[in-house]
Amino acid sequence: MTTAREIMNSGIQSIREDQSLSEAAAMMRDLGVGCLPVQSGEGALTGIITDRDIVVRACAEGRDLASTPAGELAQGIVSTIGPDEPVETIVDLMGSQQVKRLPVVDNGEVIGMISESDLARNVAEDQIHHFVTMVYGRN
Template sequence: MTTARQIMSKGTECVGEQETLADAARTMTRLGVGALPICGTDDKLKGMLTDRDIVVRALGAGKDPNATTAGELAQGKVVFVQADDSVEQVLRKMTQHKVRRLPVIDDHRLVGMVAQADVAKALPEPQVGELLEALSTD
């Protein structure tokens, strides 16, 4: 059985819940990514922050990116997978929640990220098609 741990990108950086959106945007630029997990001062996952969140939910709403914190945009239940979850479980979560990236947790700590492309490489073709179809519809 292939697990999330085997296909994830390791060394994932978090944006702290008290960091500003401007800081988060600089981190995204430095890392060349469009999403970052939001971590609390307790090292627990608080949510995900995307480049789209920064633009639409903050800038588009007139919020100051130098004063608004990442934690202010964290909302709802955090969707994640356990490191030892199977690729099929990862697929189900991505499909169910219509997300392209999932944080990977081991012993309550963030250990990596799984992206749609990681799952696609690990699954048989018909399942990849199901994932792409599910993520392409609203």
Template sequence: MTTAREIMTPDATCIGAKETALDAAKKMTELGVGALPICGTDERLKGMLTDRDIVVKVLGAGNDPAQVKAGDLAQGEVVTIGADDEAEEILRTMSRHKVRRLPVIDGHTLVGIVAQADVARALPDPKVGDLLEAIST
């Protein structure tokens, strides 16, 4: 069975919890991504920050992106997947939490990200269709 490690995008780049939303937006632009994991000074995952978070929670709320810290935008418990978890667990986790991206951890270390697109490329069409339906409803 396919594991998260086999289909993830490795070398996920974090935004530091003390860096600003503006720093995050610049990093997203440089990397061509729409989300970044938020990591604390202890290198542990604190959350995920999306381009939508920056638009809605910072700009839309009238806040200055150069002043808002990425860590302040982290919400609740971070949903992750283990590097050696099987594809079925990825599908269940994404569906249950209605997320399009899952940080992949090995112990407490971030080793990559599994995105909806990674799943679409790696798994059979019916399973991908079920995932898309679950996330979109």
């Protein structure tokens, strides 16, 4: 049985909700990622911010990236998954919630992230079909 721990991207870096969108964009660039978990000052996971959020919801609206906090645009967390959950559970959860990224949390700490590309590389074709239908096939 393949688990979240086996397919996740580990070594995930987070951004605090009070850090700026400029800092978030620079971190994404430097890390080569398209999203970052957003944490409160106390370390609680409060959301995810994507490169698309920064472009579509900040740049296009003329916001000042240096002064707008990442937490202002962060999408709230729909779900997280534990590191020992099987891929079938991951596919079902991501599909039913129509999310393309899923934080992996262990004892309240973000230890990894699973993306749709991780699924494509690591799960059976029928499970990928199920995921794609759930996320992209709905009207």
